[in-house]
Amino acid sequence: MMDDNRRPRLRADDFDALVDLIRARLLPALVSRWGAETGRDLCSEVEEYAWEHRDRLSTMDNPLGYLYRVTQSRSRRYVRWRDRTTFPSRLPEVVHEDQALHDTLQLLASLSADQRVCVLLVHGFGWTYVEVAELLGITRSAVNNHVHRGLAQLRREPMHDPLLSPVPDSRTPEEDLR
Amino acid sequence: MTVIQHPDLDDTLVRAADHLMRRAAEYHDVSLRQAQSRRRGHHQTRSAGHRIAVGSAAAAALVGVALVGSFIGGSPTGQSRVAEAAWSAVPSAATPTDVEMIARDCSTIVRDIFAPTATPPKGAPNVSVPGWSLEPMVVDVRGTTTSALYHLQTRAAVCMRFGDGSVNVGTFDMPETPVGTGSVSPIAIDVAGDTVWLLAGFVPAASQNPDSVSAWLATVEQEGEESIEATVTGDGRFMAWTPHDKPATVRFVDTSTGTETRLSTIDLDAASVIELPGSQTTITISNP
Numbered sequence: 001m002m003d004d005n006r007r008p009r010l011r012a013d014d015f016d017a018l019v020d021l022i023r024a025r026l027l028p029a030l031v032s033r034w035g036a037e038t039g040r041d042l043c044s045e046v047e048e049y050a051w052e053h054r055d056r057l058s059t060m061d062n063p064l065g066y067l068y069r070v071t072q073s074r075s076r077r078y079v080r081w082r083d084r085t086t087f088p089s090r091l092p093e094v095v096h097e098d099q100a101l102h103d104t105l106q107l108l109a110s111l112s113a114d115q116r117v118c119v120l121l122v123h124g125f126g127w128t129y130v131e132v133a134e135l136l137g138i139t140r141s142a143v144n145n146h147v148h149r150g151l152a153q154l155r156r157e158p159m160h161d162p163l164l165s166p167v168p169d170s171r172t173p174e175e176d177l178r
Numbered sequence: 179m180t181v182i183q184h185p186d187l188d189d190t191l192v193r194a195a196d197h198l199m200r201r202a203a204e205y206h207d208v209s210l211r212q213a214q215s216r217r218r219g220h221h222q223t224r225s226a227g228h229r230i231a232v233g234s235a236a237a238a239a240l241v242g243v244a245l246v247g248s249f250i251g252g253s254p255t256g257q258s259r260v261a262e263a264a265w266s267a268v269p270s271a272a273t274p275t276d277v278e279m280i281a282r283d284c285s286t287i288v289r290d291i292f293a294p295t296a297t298p299p300k301g302a303p304n305v306s307v308p309g310w311s312l313e314p315m316v317v318d319v320r321g322t323t324t325s326a327l328y329h330l331q332t333r334a335a336v337c338m339r340f341g342d343g344s345v346n347v348g349t350f351d352m353p354e355t356p357v358g359t360g361s362v363s364p365i366a367i368d369v370a371g372d373t374v375w376l377l378a379g380f381v382p383a384a385s386q387n388p389d390s391v392s393a394w395l396a397t398v399e400q401e402g403e404e405s406i407e408a409t410v411t412g413d414g415r416f417m418a419w420t421p422h423d424k425p426a427t428v429r430f431v432d433t434s435t436g437t438e439t440r441l442s443t444i445d446l447d448a449a450s451v452i453e454l455p456g457s458q459t460t461i462t463i464s465n466p
Contacts, residue, residue: 027199027202028195028198028199031198031199031201031202032195032198035198036197036198036199036201036202037201037202039198039202040202043202098193100186100190100193101190101193101194101197104187104190104191104193104194105194105197108194119191120191120194120195120198123187123188123191123192124191124192124194124195124196125195126192151187154187155187
């Protein structure tokens with residue numbers, strides 16, 4: 001670990017690089033946890049936070065992991081409507097375009113937040129377990145558990161949720177005409 | 179229901195990840211334009227990269243609704259609240275699925291709420307909550323929120339189902355019958371610190387000619403905000419809700435004759451909060 005006295009402060013261009021890093025590496029975790037809109041809002045908030053605390057961040061070994069924890073406290077105002085998750089559960093524009101995608105997003109919404117983040121980062125974004133563990137501040141085995149339990153739930157029989165796309169009609173067009 | 183085949187799961191997870199990032203990027207692009215127009219002149223000393231981020235969070239919540247096809251008015255400061263993201267000024271037509279789902283989610287809770295209302299005096303035979311009172315009188319769909327109004331004698335209950343499927347129910351006093359000039363029962367609804375205001379009542383014609391109510395339009399006017407169109411039912415009830423705390427005026431227009439009626443302006447900010455004995459599913463409601 002680098003000695004604090006020798007650690008350089010973030011310069012303006014360094015900060016821009018940090019913002020790029022936030023958008024490339026933190027945003028995927030945020031949208032996985034809170035959905036696209038809230039995740040994007042939290043990303044903007046955390047960029048502002050990073051600017052205000054750039055000196056402190058420059059001394060950290062894992063600034064993204066720290067900022068991820070910041071977003072968890074900042075998320076409270078987005079979930080203050082009692083016990084509300086903000087991961088989308090109704091995606092009307094998707095259901096017509098891609099039913100399987102719609103149903104997958106619906107099923108992802110039923111996972112715990114940690115399971116959803118781990119499953120999406122590993123299997124959706126292609127991160128390694130170690131990368132996910134570092135960002136979330138948990139052990140690799142915890143990531144492993146979240147991924148496997150999340151995938152097991154996704155592979156289990158589909159939820160009986162009327163929000164999910166309807167059962168395909170097995171009748172033939174000829175039968176409809178009768 | 180689409181059964182996701184196991185070999186396809188990885189593929190759909192990749193598409194889910196792409197979809198979420200694409201949505202986030204689209205959302206951010208639009209919010210940037212809002213942020214720049216609202217917050218021009220602020221944060222000039224910061225880096226270009228940072229300027230992009232500043233202010234977009236507040237404006238972005240506004241744009242969230244724009245993305246689903248409705249515009250909502252934002253305050254000049256760009257301040258916005260979570261409630262606004264789940265709202266639109268113009269309601270959508272409730273589909274049979276909307277009605278079925280909110281009835282399924284709310285009726286049990288409403289039955290519990292109405293039970294004391296339906297309880298007979300001591301010594302009288304037990305009376306159950308009438309089945310008709312567990313059918314929503316009005317179903318209002320705006321933004322990602324579906325609201326249903328139930329009414330039993332002088333008690334009403336509003337059930338709000340949010341975009342994530344969670345449900346909150348609260349109860350309040352509401353006149354049993356319509357009056358000639360129309361009536362409104364304004365209610366402040368506080369859900370874990372965020373307040374919205376529900377305006378429900380009867381259009382003017384409801385007391386005279388129930389057959390003519392379909393021609394009535396009910397709107398809620400708040401200075402500086404987009405006019406809010408209420409959902410009006412065939413029996414003359416109307417319902418709307420607003421996330422804005424400015425004084426509100428309910429305006430009725432008979433579209434067949436052009437006749438316009440306005441009720442007295444309501445000071446929504448003067449609402450006092452009444453704590454209800456509640457469970458996780460009961461929200462706090464107050465009458466101004």
